[in-house]
Structures are given as C-alpha cells and as structure tokens.
Amino acid sequence: MEIESTTLWDFPRQNYGDKPHGNNKYNGVTPAFVIWNLLQRYTKEGDLVVDPMCGSGTTIDVAKELKRKVIGYDLNVTRPEIIKNDSRKIPLADNSVDFVFIDSPYSDKQEY
Ligand SMILES: C[S@@+](CC[C@H](N)C(=O)[O-])C[C@H]1O[C@@H](n2cnc3c(N)ncnc32)[C@H](O)[C@@H]1O
Structure with missing residues (x-):
C-alpha cells in the first residue's frame, strides 16, 4: 500500500488487506x-x-497493526478494549498524546 500523495483519496472498500479493521x-x-x-x-x-469516538474500533485495529499505542473511547461500547466515555470531556492530560483521530457523528443520524 502507498501513502496517498494528492488531496483526492479514493477508497472503494471500507477495509484493506485480509484482516478486519x-x-x-x-x-x-x-x-x-x-x-x-x-x-x-x-x-x-x-x-x-x-x-x-472510535465506534467499531477501526483506529484501534490500524494503530495496533502499525505498532502505535492506542486509546479508544465511545459512548457506545462495541468491544472490550473501548473505554466508555462522553468525549465532550476526555480524561487525559493536555499534550499527553501524539495524535488524535476522530470521525464524529453526523447531525442526528443516531440517537443516544
Ligand atoms: C462516525 S462514528 C465513528 C466510526 C468509527 N471511526 C469506526 O470506524 O467504527 C461516530 C461515533 O461517535 C460516537 N459518539 C457520538 N457522540 C459521542 C460522544 N459524546 N462521546 C463519545 N462518542 C460519541 C458514536 O457512538 C459513534 O460510534
């Protein structure tokens, strides 16, 4: 796989490789x-x-595969390694992580 080098990213499938993410x-x-x-x-x-807001844990799977440490929170816990948390407040110290990925929910598509 190659890193995308333009601003147009095309992903025909949700997953890559032969393991689920x-x-x-x-x-x-x-x-x-x-x-x-x-x-x-x-x-x-x-x-x-x-x-x-890690949902089904895609970030967890990709991060582990790439040998990054990872913490995943969500209101809706789908896997044991996900920590239940309302991320309007995140229980981590400022500047204590290297990278944050977030794919937030869209409008009122889902009810909590
Ligand atoms: C677009 S989905 C994320 C999908 C995820 N990246 C994945 O690949 O499965 C948005 C997620 O935000 C979560 N969410 C919505 N409001 C939240 C909140 N206040 N705190 C934590 N998670 C929240 C939802 O439960 C949902 O799983």
Missing part, C-alpha cells in the same frame, strides 16, 4: 485506509494515538 457493518464506520494514511504520515512506532 473495525466492523464494516457499523453505522458510520470509517474507511480503514484513511486512518492508515494519517497514521503513516503523522505518527511513528510507539506513538500514542487516541480516538475519542
């Missing part, structure tokens, strides 16, 4: 290759990545 049945799942590109470009091995 997140769950493509999850409402609003993020294309895994978006996260792969961002982590490749802006982080290095051992960095701490946080996703405050």
Whole structure:
C-alpha cells in the first residue's frame, strides 16, 4: 500500500488487506485506509494515538497493526478494549498524546 500523495483519496472498500479493521457493518464506520494514511504520515512506532469516538474500533485495529499505542473511547461500547466515555470531556492530560483521530457523528443520524 502507498501513502496517498494528492488531496483526492479514493477508497472503494471500507477495509484493506485480509484482516478486519473495525466492523464494516457499523453505522458510520470509517474507511480503514484513511486512518492508515494519517497514521503513516503523522505518527511513528510507539506513538500514542487516541480516538475519542472510535465506534467499531477501526483506529484501534490500524494503530495496533502499525505498532502505535492506542486509546479508544465511545459512548457506545462495541468491544472490550473501548473505554466508555462522553468525549465532550476526555480524561487525559493536555499534550499527553501524539495524535488524535476522530470521525464524529453526523447531525442526528443516531440517537443516544
Ligand atoms: C462516525 S462514528 C465513528 C466510526 C468509527 N471511526 C469506526 O470506524 O467504527 C461516530 C461515533 O461517535 C460516537 N459518539 C457520538 N457522540 C459521542 C460522544 N459524546 N462521546 C463519545 N462518542 C460519541 C458514536 O457512538 C459513534 O460510534
């Protein structure tokens, strides 16, 4: 796989490779290759990545695969490693993480 080098990113599928990254049945799942590109470009091995609204855990799977540390929060916990949290407040100290990825919900598409 190559890092996208233009502003036009085309992802015909939610997943890449032969292992799942997140769950493509999850409402609003993020294309895994978006996260792969961002982590490749802006982080290095051992960095701490946080996703405050991680849904089905796509960021968790991509980050682990790329040997980044990762914390995933969501109101809707779909997997044991996701920490239940309302990310209007995030329980981390300022400047304590290397990269934040967030794919926020769209309007009132989902009820909580
Ligand atoms: C677009 S989805 C994220 C999809 C995720 N990146 C994935 O690949 O599965 C947005 C997520 O935001 C979560 N969410 C909405 N409001 C939230 C809040 N206040 N705090 C934490 N999570 C929230 C929803 O539960 C939903 O999982």
